[in-house]
Amino acid sequence: MSNAFVNTLIQLGDDHLILGHRLSEWCGHAPMLEEDLAMPNMALDLIGQARVLYSLAGVVENKGRSEDDFAYLRTDREYKNCLLVERPNTDFAHTMLRHFYFAAFMQPFWLACAHSSNTDVLAIASKAEKEVAYHIRHCGEWLIRLGDGTTESASRTQDAVEALHHYTEELFEQDPDRQSCVEGAVVPDSEQLREAWNATVDSVFDKAKLNKPEKIFKQNGGRKGLHTEDFGLLLSQLQYMQRAYPGASW
Amino acid sequence: MSNKPSNPSRSPPISPLWEVFIQPRNGLHHKHVGSLHAADATMALQAARDVYTRREEGNSIWVVPSNAITASDPQTTDEDFEPAASKVYRHPSFYDIPDDVGHM
Numbered sequence: 582m583s584n585a586f587v588n589t590l591i592q593l594g595d596d597h598l599i600l601g602h603r604l605s606e607w608c609g610h611a612p613m614l615e616e617d618l619a620m621p622n623m624a625l626d627l628i629g630q631a632r633v634l635y636s637l638a639g640v641v642e643n644k645g646r647s648e649d650d651f652a653y654l655r656t657d658r659e660y661k662n663c664l665l666v667e668r669p670n671t672d673f674a675h676t677m678l679r680h681f682y683f684a685a686f687m688q689p690f691w692l693a694c695a696h697s698s699n700t701d702v703l704a705i706a707s708k709a710e711k712e713v714a715y716h717i718r719h720c721g722e723w724l725i726r727l728g729d730g731t732t733e734s735a736s737r738t739q740d741a742v743e744a745l746h747h748y749t750e751e752l753f754e755q756d757p758d759r760q761s762c763v764e765g766a767v768v769p770d771s772e773q774l775r776e777a778w779n780a781t782v783d784s785v786f787d788k789a790k791l792n793k794p795e796k797i798f799k800q801n802g803g804r805k806g807l808h809t810e811d812f813g814l815l816l817s818q819l820q821y822m823q824r825a826y827p828g829a830s831w
Numbered sequence: 832m833s834n835k836p837s838n839p840s841r842s843p844p845i846s847p848l849w850e851v852f853i854q855p856r857n858g859l860h861h862k863h864v865g866s867l868h869a870a871d872a873t874m875a876l877q878a879a880r881d882v883y884t885r886r887e888e889g890n891s892i893w894v895v896p897s898n899a900i901t902a903s904d905p906q907t908t909d910e911d912f913e914p915a916a917s918k919v920y921r922h923p924s925f926y927d928i929p930d931d932v933g934h935m
Contacts, residue, residue, distance in 0.1 A: 613868060614867075614868075614882075615869065616878075618882050619877070619878065718877070719877055722873055726870055
């Protein structure tokens with residue numbers, strides 16, 4: 582059980598770290614000053630959540646690994662994030678949609694964690710739940726304005742849907758480790774969150790005049806450490822400092 | 832205020848200016864903290880949250896379209912405000928306050 586719990590925490594930590602890193606890439610490049618602050622704000626929420634998840638994984642694992650070891654000193658195959666969060670920023674519509682899909686899943690996830698049998702998960706959830714509620718609002722409002730905006734913004738946002746929707750099914754995947762955490766009532770069963778996810782997505786898509794793709798070609802592999810081509814570059818940038826200057830601190 | 836981009840080649844987002852007021856704590860008044868660009872009131876509130884409350888500055892936000900504010904004319908500053916300068920008797924500081932009143 583403890584090994585399954587560690588792996589589940591790593592999956593969750595990786596989701597948050599990688600999406601946080603992707604968002605942070607906008608810092609200094611956002612289309613407007615207001616978003617140049619908003620996106621790093623959300624990135625910091627996510628990286629903060631990754632930190633507590635990794636720290637807890639280190640404590641439970643009890644092999645002396647710190648949050649930094651998890652974040653900076655693993656190889657690509659050891660990262661177990663879902664593919665959605667590593668997809669490139671592409672444009673503002675892709676970035677908002679990617680985050681929206683993820684937040685729409687994590688909100689009911691953290692809410693359900695209020696009944697977790699593990700007190701540490703309970704504590705992490707109570708903080709994360711408020712942060713993710715804002716992320717949904719922020720990205721959702723943007724999607725409504727982009728989707729129901731100009732011809733250009735509408736077509737870019739619909740393009741983002743066509744590109745990213747195939748990656749959403751992986752959010753609901755549960756490997757045997759996650760499954761055993763579900764059975765131990767540590768984390769909620771993903772299938773139970775599907776209704777909430779659909780409701781969040783549908784209500785925004787409706788207002789944004791966006792359409793879900795008719796056919797889904799499920800993209801997955803991240804939970805097994807099999808990533809998309811973009812992941813290597815992401816990791817080389819994420820890990821650069823610790824690889825170039827091991828143990829550097831200030 | 833014009834909505835025309837100042838530099839067409841950069842085509843900045845067409846979004847009007849909003850003034851932001853933050854209330855630091857319950858019971859205190861909302862104080863002007865700055866301005867921002869946003870497409871509408873909802874987006875302005877979100878942007879205000881992200882730009883101006885990152886360091887726990889407040890627990891309530893107001894946003895007002897900048898063009899809803901009517902300002903005094905800087906050209907008339909002298910005639911508007913200088914006449915008050917010579918009327919110190921308007922300050923309620925010429926009374927002896929009995930000790931019994933205590934702090935006022």
